[in-house]
Amino acid sequence: MEKFVLVENIDMTFKTPRGSFVALKDINLSIGEGEFVTLIGHSGCGKSTLLNLVAGLLVQTAGVLICAGREIAGPGPDRGVVFQNHSLLPWLTCAENIYLAVERVFGATESKAQLKARTLKALDLVQLGHAADKRPNEISGGMKQRVGIARALSIEPKVLLLDEPFGALDALTRAHLQDELLKIVAKTKSTVLMVTHDVDEAVLLSDRIVMMTNGPAATIGDIVNVDLPRPRDRLALVNDSRYHHLRGRVLEFLYQKQMRPAA
Amino acid sequence: MTAAILKHEKFGTALPAAAPAVVVAPPAPAAGDDDAPPVRRQTPLVEKYGDEIAAFFRAAIPVVFGLAMFAAVWSMLAAHSTLPGPLKTFHSAVGIFSDPFYRKGPNDQGIGWNILMSLGRVGIGFGMAAIIGIPMGFMIGRFRFLSGMMSPIISLLRPVSPLAWLPIGLLVFKAANPAAIWVIFISSIWPMIVNTAVGVREVPQDYLNVAKVLNLSEWKVFTRILFPASLPFVLTGIRLSIGVAWLVIVAAEMLTGGVGIGFWVWDEWNNLNVEHIIIAIFVVGIVGLLLEQMLMLLARRFEYR
Numbered sequence A: 001m002e003k004f005v006l007v008e009n010i011d012m013t014f015k016t017p018r019g020s021f022v023a024l025k026d027i028n029l030s031i032g033e034g035e036f037v038t039l040i041g042h043s044g045c046g047k048s049t050l051l052n053l054v055a056g057l058l059v060q061t062a063g064v065l066i067c068a069g070r071e072i073a074g075p076g077p078d079r080g081v082v083f084q085n086h087s088l089l090p091w092l093t094c095a096e097n098i099y100l101a102v103e104r105v106f107g108a109t110e111s112k113a114q115l116k117a118r119t120l121k122a123l124d125l126v127q128l129g130h131a132a133d134k135r136p137n138e139i140s141g142g143m144k145q146r147v148g149i150a151r152a153l154s155i156e157p158k159v160l161l162l163d164e165p166f167g168a169l170d171a172l173t174r175a176h177l178q179d180e181l182l183k184i185v186a187k188t189k190s191t192v193l194m195v196t197h198d199v200d201e202a203v204l205l206s207d208r209i210v211m212m213t214n215g216p217a218a219t220i221g222d223i224v225n226v227d228l229p230r231p232r233d234r235l236a237l238v239n240d241s242r243y244h245h246l247r248g249r250v251l252e253f254l255y256q257k258q259m260r261p262a263a
Numbered sequence B: 001m002t003a004a005i006l007k008h009e010k011f012g013t014a015l016p017a018a019a020p021a022v023v024v025a026p027p028a029p030a031a032g033d034d035d036a037p038p039v040r041r042q043t044p045l046v047e048k049y050g051d052e053i054a055a056f057f058r059a060a061i062p063v064v065f066g067l068a069m070f071a072a073v074w075s076m077l078a079a080h081s082t083l084p085g086p087l088k089t090f091h092s093a094v095g096i097f098s099d100p101f102y103r104k105g106p107n108d109q110g111i112g113w114n115i116l117m118s119l120g121r122v123g124i125g126f127g128m129a130a131i132i133g134i135p136m137g138f139m140i141g142r143f144r145f146l147s148g149m150m151s152p153i154i155s156l157l158r159p160v161s162p163l164a165w166l167p168i169g170l171l172v173f174k175a176a177n178p179a180a181i182w183v184i185f186i187s188s189i190w191p192m193i194v195n196t197a198v199g200v201r202e203v204p205q206d207y208l209n210v211a212k213v214l215n216l217s218e219w220k221v222f223t224r225i226l227f228p229a230s231l232p233f234v235l236t237g238i239r240l241s242i243g244v245a246w247l248v249i250v251a252a253e254m255l256t257g258g259v260g261i262g263f264w265v266w267d268e269w270n271n272l273n274v275e276h277i278i279i280a281i282f283v284v285g286i287v288g289l290l291l292e293q294m295l296m297l298l299a300r301r302f303e304y305r
């Protein structure tokens, strides 16, 4: 697989009022085109920081970041970001929220009708065509998160970056959205980097699980290859011994090697 | 303590029971021409609006009590001094408001004209303050450098008493009317600048991240994110400014003269017509309240959550 996203020798140090804080130290990671990679680790270890570096929202202290052969210099429409708290603009309808993104990326080359069609297509992809004219506060948390995903996908990004996209949802809604994300990614063949703290979610969705050590100066502790065949079915996996083995490896890493001291 | 108990025991429980009785009463006369339908109509009406009517009375009765108490205290004070009582003032008010728009000369015009003239000055002064203050607030909120540049000036000028600006206005404009407008302008501009700037600075980072990942142009950032996100703050600024402007106009007009509610108060003082002064106080209060309520209504339309 071709190396599509490259993270080389990345250090990230934050300047805080109480001195500098080394969040990430010497991170090396490559993601192939069409690959689904999850970042897992204890809260505060630096998962979001790494994702935001790839998104271009943060600037690394040292090292190189490359996406599709180009150095990452700030955010760009080649990377679609889904935030943990959906971040929809409450004064715009769902369709308008997506249109804002579509217009920015395709506005120069396409007609209004084409832009509108793209907007609706993105909403249909997450099965929310009926909510196009609703405001974010008129729909459920799960629906908001789906609109967030539709917005990120609408710009046809080369890489989809998701930061705990289902973290705030109840278990049933989360399972439903995970299944939907699997289908969407199978359809769009997106390259995905996703942050999670849910072991089952990581095993179900990923091709590889990147496990991070605890901060400060967090780095990649280990990587688990998830060689379960696709399409994956959460019910079938319950009785799959390979699934349980993989799950066990991640749990072992998180709760033995990186046991969090009682906070 | 006693007040809380009174509210819950007397009003909270007694009213919901009493309210339906009020509703049932009016349809009764109609029962004469048709026996069955009114009964059918009555029940849903009570069910549908019973709660709302109860809520209305629960809200209205304390207000009535408050006003009654106010009138009682006022009457008592009036009985022991030269202050005119509520009734006398009311009769005088009926007289004044029966012909609000007369004109008998430059210094003797109806209460309507006085109110309108004051509102006009407030409108112009406040309007100019909004046109300059709101964009200025946006710039200060958005650009750190401008904020650093303007903060000391604003901090220095903001606490200055509004009327202290009057001599400057008189000096520059050499006329009373523009000087009064100037005082309104300079005293009502600060809340708008400060609140708008705070609003822009308080725009949630999440929304700005959306702008960043989409690489939105500065214009789109402004129209789609900064403006709507800070609008509630801007409206708060406007509301405070209108309040200040209306407070200041009375004082400014007392000093500058001309036609206006403030000058009218002063004029009636010179005539020793105390009823009129009291009426003016009410008028100032009521107009201020209406301005405030109008802006509250407007602000409520822009609440998103």
Ligand SMILES: Nc1ncnc2c1ncn2[C@@H]1O[C@H](COP(=O)(O)OP(=O)(O)O)[C@@H](O)[C@H]1O
Residues within 6 Å of the ligand: A014, A015, A016, A021, A023, A041, A042, A043, A044, A045, A046, A047, A048, A049, A050, A215
């Ligand atoms: N802007 C920042 N300034 C200072 N410290 C930060 C900043 N952002 C994150 N950190 C610190 O870096 C560490 C990693 O944060 P984060 O990436 O959000 O963790 P995670 O997403 O894994 O929970 C935390 O200790 C956090 O306090």
Ligand SMILES: [Mg+2]
Residues within 6 Å of the ligand: A047, A048, A049, A163
């Ligand atoms: Mg995080």
